[in-house]
Amino acid sequence: MPSCAACNQIIVYGPIRRDDKCFCSHACMNTLYPIEFCQRCLDETHEPSDISLSQAGGCGAGFYNSLWQGNCPTCGSQVARVWIALLCVPFIPLGRYRVFYVSDFEFIARRIR
Numbered sequence: 001m002p003s004c005a006a007c008n009q010i011i012v013y014g015p016i017r018r019d020d021k022c023f024c025s026h027a028c029m030n031t032l033y034p035i036e037f038c039q040r041c042l043d044e045t046h047e048p049s050d051i052s053l054s055q056a057g058g059c060g061a062g063f064y065n066s067l068w069q070g071n072c073p074t075c076g077s078q079v080a081r082v083w084i085a086l087l088c089v090p091f092i093p094l095g096r097y098r099v100f101y102v103s104d105f106e107f108i109a110r111r112i113r
């Protein structure tokens with residue numbers, strides 16, 4: 001089993017991979033990688049004006065991500081389709097965003113043009 005490159009814990013379930021490293025959580029990954037969109041990602045996105053996406057992901061009144069399409073090779077941000085979820089079911093699609101997870105439950109996002 002892999003161990004986390006930041007805190008050295010054995011990762012039992014679902015390591016987060018970045019380059020050739022494994023991390024136990026997004027918080028651990030963020031200790032080694034800055035949360036910063038690269039210029040290319042900035043150019044293809046803009047600040048979301050309709051909603052605040054700095055809220056918790058997951059179930060309920062938050063936002064729900066699906067359809068991960070890989071990391072940006074430069075800054076590591078991911079493309080996600082963001083939904084408003086009702087009772088853990090994706091309900092209203094909000095569009096495609098580039099996101100960084102700040103922790104396992106919080107993310108920052110910029111809307112793709």
Ligand SMILES: [Zn+2]
Pocket residue numbers: 004005006007008009023024025028
């Ligand atoms: Zn860790």
Ligand SMILES: [Zn+2]
Pocket residue numbers: 037038039040041072073074075076077
């Ligand atoms: Zn990027």
